[in-house]
Amino acid sequence: MTGFFAAIAEAWSELRIHRTRVLLSLIGVGIAVAALTLVTALGGMVQQSQTETFERQAGRPAMLQLYAYNTATGTNPDLADLDAAFAGAMERYRIDYSSRVANNSWRIQFPNGVTDVNIMAVDADYGTMHRVQLAQGSWFTDRDAQRLAPAVIVNEFMWRQLGSPPLDTHPTIALPGAIPATGVIIAVTPSPVWDEWPSMYVMWNAYADRMTPEDLQNWGPPTYEAWVPPELAEQLTPLISQDVAGALGEDFQVDVNRQDYLAWGDGSDPLLPLKLMVGGVAILILLLGALGLLTISLVTVRYRIREIGIRRSFGATGGRVFFSVMMESVVATFVAGAVGVMIAVLLTRLPIVQEYLLQGAQDVPPFPWEAVVVGLVSATLVGALAGLLPALVAVRVKVIDAIRY
Amino acid sequence: MALLRLEGVARSVQLPDFSTLEILRSIDFEAEVGDHVSIVGRSGSGKSTLLNLLGLLDVPTSGRLFFDEVPLENLSSRARDRRRGRDIGFIFQQFNLLPGRTALENVATPLLYASGREFWNRQRIAGEMLERVGLGGRMHSMPTQLSGGEQQRVAIARALVRGPRLILADEPTGALDVETGASVMGLLDDIAEQSGAALITITHDPNVAALARRHYRLDGGVLSPAVEVASPAEVLA
Numbered sequence: 154m155t156g157f158f159a160a161i162a163e164a165w166s167e168l169r170i171h172r173t174r175v176l177l178s179l180i181g182v183g184i185a186v187a188a189l190t191l192v193t194a195l196g197g198m199v200q201q202s203q204t205e206t207f208e209r210q211a212g213r214p215a216m217l218q219l220y221a222y223n224t225a226t227g228t229n230p231d232l233a234d235l236d237a238a239f240a241g242a243m244e245r246y247r248i249d250y251s252s253r254v255a256n257n258s259w260r261i262q263f264p265n266g267v268t269d270v271n272i273m274a275v276d277a278d279y280g281t282m283h284r285v286q287l288a289q290g291s292w293f294t295d296r297d298a299q300r301l302a303p304a305v306i307v308n309e310f311m312w313r314q315l316g317s318p319p320l321d322t323h324p325t326i327a328l329p330g331a332i333p334a335t336g337v338i339i340a341v342t343p344s345p346v347w348d349e350w351p352s353m354y355v356m357w358n359a360y361a362d363r364m365t366p367e368d369l370q371n372w373g374p375p376t377y378e379a380w381v382p383p384e385l386a387e388q389l390t391p392l393i394s395q396d397v398a399g400a401l402g403e404d405f406q407v408d409v410n411r412q413d414y415l416a417w418g419d420g421s422d423p424l425l426p427l428k429l430m431v432g433g434v435a436i437l438i439l440l441l442g443a444l445g446l447l448t449i450s451l452v453t454v455r456y457r458i459r460e461i462g463i464r465r466s467f468g469a470t471g472g473r474v475f476f477s478v479m480m481e482s483v484v485a486t487f488v489a490g491a492v493g494v495m496i497a498v499l500l501t502r503l504p505i506v507q508e509y510l511l512q513g514a515q516d517v518p519p520f521p522w523e524a525v526v527v528g529l530v531s532a533t534l535v536g537a538l539a540g541l542l543p544a545l546v547a548v549r550v551k552v553i554d555a556i557r558y
Numbered sequence: 559m560a561l562l563r564l565e566g567v568a569r570s571v572q573l574p575d576f577s578t579l580e581i582l583r584s585i586d587f588e589a590e591v592g593d594h595v596s597i598v599g600r601s602g603s604g605k606s607t608l609l610n611l612l613g614l615l616d617v618p619t620s621g622r623l624f625f626d627e628v629p630l631e632n633l634s635s636r637a638r639d640r641r642r643g644r645d646i647g648f649i650f651q652q653f654n655l656l657p658g659r660t661a662l663e664n665v666a667t668p669l670l671y672a673s674g675r676e677f678w679n680r681q682r683i684a685g686e687m688l689e690r691v692g693l694g695g696r697m698h699s700m701p702t703q704l705s706g707g708e709q710q711r712v713a714i715a716r717a718l719v720r721g722p723r724l725i726l727a728d729e730p731t732g733a734l735d736v737e738t739g740a741s742v743m744g745l746l747d748d749i750a751e752q753s754g755a756a757l758i759t760i761t762h763d764p765n766v767a768a769l770a771r772r773h774y775r776l777d778g779g780v781l782s783p784a785v786e787v788a789s790p791a792e793v794l795a
Contacts, residue, residue: 155673163670170658463654466613467668468643468720470636552615556650 160473164480174453175481179489181449182532185442186486186493187500189435190528194501196431197521203427207414208284212378215386216282216413219377221397224406229374232361238400239377242393246381252276253357253375261351262327263314270311271352274360274375282380285354290320290340293356297339303328303359305336309344311351328355330363378412386411439531446539450482454543461547462555475544482540483533490532494525559627561723561756562589562612567621569607581607583779584621591723593756594747596767598784599776605728605760608776612758613646613726614638643671647717647755649746651729653709655701655716661688662697665716672720687715691745707738714746718753725750727759731766743769 168175208214219239221230229235236253243251255274260267279285280292288309297304305326307315318324320338328336336355361369381389390409398407454461461474469477498520500506564587570580581604589595599605610616611623614630623630625641633641647668655664662684669680676683688697691711701709710730717725730746731739743759743766750757761767773784 155677159670159673159677166659166663170656459654460656463650463656464667464671465639466615466642466648468639468641468646468671470639472636473639473671552610552613556654 156473160476160480163477164484167477167481168485171453174449175485177449179485179492181445182442182486182489182535183493183496185438185445185535186490186528186532187496188438188493189442189531190494190497190524191500192431192435192438193524193527194497194521195506196428196435197524198501198507199431200427204414205284209286210283211412211414211417212282213284213380214413214415215381215383215411217379217381217386217390217393217409218412219379219393219397219407219409221374221401221405221407223404225404229370230401230405232369232374234401235374235377235397238397241400242396243379245396246389246392248379248381248389250278250282250380252279252282252378254279254378255357255360255372255375257360257372259329261329263351264316265314268314268351271350272360273352273354274357275354276357278380279354279378282378286343288341288343290338292340293354298356298358300337300359301334303334303336303355303362304339305359306340306342306354307338308342308348308352310348311353312338312341314351328359328363331365331368332363334359334363383415435527439535443535443539446482446486446535447542450539450543451546454478454546457547458550458555461550462552465550465552466556471548474550475548478544478547479537479540482543483536486532486536486539487529490529493532494528497524497528559590560588560624561591561593561626563587563624563627564611564618565622565624567611567618567623569604569611569616570619581779582611582618582781585781587774587781589724589756589758591756592751592754593772594750594759594770595757595772595774596759596761596770596784597774597776597781598761598764598767600762603776604779605762605776608781609726609728609760612724613648614642643668644720645723647720647722647725649710649713649717649725649727649730651732653701653706653713653733655709655712657701660698660700661693661704661712661715664701664712665719668716668720676720684715684719687719688712690749691715705738706734707742710734710738710742711745714742714749718749718755721753721755723755725755725757727757727761729761729763730759731763732761736765739763739766 221235222228223230239251242248252275257272257274258269259272261270275293277293277295277297285292287306290306292306293304302325305328312318315324315326315338318338320340324338325335326338328334336359342354357375364372379393390411394407394409398405401407464474501520564585567582567585567587568580569582570578573579585608597605597608607616611618614625614633617623617630625633625645630638656667659667662681665687666680666684669676669683672680685694685697688694691714693708693711693715696704696708701712704712710733725746727746731743734742746757747769757770759766759770767773767784774781775784
């Protein structure tokens with residue numbers, strides 16, 4: 154036990170005596186670990202941003218999509234029947250989030266003329282299911298379905314075309330259709346620079362109320378989406394299909410498919426290329442740091458040959474010298490790793506970094522603990538590896554030759 | 559009982575052309591507790607190799623070496639290291655104080671390899687040892703702030719701090735002027751005598767050798783008793 158404390162005391166003494174050299178070698182390791190941790194953490198943030206982009210496009214995992222059609226005639230089922238069958242399945246399997254989704258185009262009056270506007274008709278759950286972002290205002294609630302003046306959510310481009318009216322003034326637009334109505338803008342979605350076409354969300358009921366039964370039949374039924382726990386998706390898919398088909402009758406084919414990003418392609422992780430790239434960069438950075446440390450350590454051991462010889466003459470065993478040189482390297486790199494991790498944490502907390510990398514992601518990921526662990530473990534491993542060669546050199550020192558060196 | 563005994567010890571090395579260079583040949587030697595022995599030899603006579611063997615830093619090619627009547631071949635490398643730390647103190651020509659450490663830290667360094675009380679009380683023990691060599695007032699001085707004589711005193715304190723039974727002094731006054739050298743040797747001789755340790759001085763300086771009670775000459779790898787040396791009184795005069 155004394156030997157262990159003595160080795161620690163010796164390593165600490167060495168670090169204190171050689172603080173300038175240690176500091177110089179630690180700068181390289183600290184920067185490497187900070188870079189490694191930063192890359193890992195930023196990779197996590199980019200990944201989160203990428204994930205949310207995928208989820209906005211295709212829904213959060215696991216998103217099931219349902220279609221129904223008559224196998225004999227190819228016609229669509231009655232909308233009310235399909236609504237009831239789908240709602241029944243949602244209730245039976247206690248699925249809390251579901252939505253009807255339909256796309257259409259309406260001609261809307263703007264101050265400078267009439268323009269075709271892309272319409273997406275959805276239920277209130279759609280906002281959560283697809284992580285819909287809002288620049289201002291609030292997403293639909295179930296109560297909005299009862300409004301006589303339908304609530305609409307427009308994109309920023311359309312909002313600017315309308316003269317950027319403040320939402321607290323309850324700006325309105327004229328909604329066309331079989332039964333025209335006045336829509337109230339309750340929220341605005343952000344428009345990236347490439348989004349240069351007006352679009353808006355309306356609630357499914359408000360959309361359906363504006364359409365004649367013939368139009369609805371012509372446009373076809375909406376797509377039905379259900380957000381289910383990923384681990385139950387495979388089990389629920391055939392059950393929902395069977396239930397809805399059973400309710401519609403034997404003439405109807407009901408297809409339920411998973412559409413979220415985790416179901417894309419051949420089942421492999423679509424973020425794998427990004428992860429591999431980030432990991433590759435991190436490893437490269439660490440290898441460069443390790444190389445720098447190894448060089449300094451080897452030069453240092455040459456410089457310390459006489460000292461090692463003197464210690465051997467005091468009775469330091471080969472194992473003790475090996476352990477001592479290793480410990481110096483490991484203790485130093487661990488401290489450097491801790492400093493590097495702290496630097497990385499501070500850098501990722503900078504608003505400019507978060508804004509640039511997260512690209513407005515809703516769920517800002519906390520600083521990933523795996524990055525901290527990766528940073529510290531890598532630093533310690535690098536310390537051990539970089540200390541190994543110098544430690545072996547130190548053990549092979551011929552004592553009297555070293556003392557006379 | 560001999561503290562250290564060499565029986566027909568030889569040491570040779572193989573050269574790059576696969577020929578063998580004999581450095582030490584058939585050496586018989588004994589040192590007892592309280593002995594003071596000098597070994598004189600020119601450069602290249604094998605003094606360093608003999609020092610390696612006496613300090614348990616090397617093993618003979620042939621012959622037998624006993625420490626405390628225990629044959630060296632019965633000791634593992636680790637056991638030799640431990641015995642060296644516990645029983646042997648080294649004093650070098652160039653002092654070899656560890657740079658960047660105070661006199662106190664230098665003297666305390668061998669105690670890092672001790673165990674129990676020696677380790678935990680190392681600062682106090684080192685301080686007492688420095689007092690003993692007359693450097694109680696220079697404990698916190700760096701080696702660069704000490705004179706040559708003071709540095710060698712620190713080195714002596716460091717060699718003796720674990721109470722060794724054998725002190726190996728390799729050209730202990732080689733880097734000192736005559737007067738300081740004589741003073742340092744006087745101190746070393748006194749302390750060794752007080753502690754009852756055997757002192758083996760390896761030197762090429764006949765004056766230093768004269769302070770010993772038994773004298774040897776190493777020539778061409780052969781160790782033989784020396785007869786013509788100055789008396790201690792002549793040396794110190």
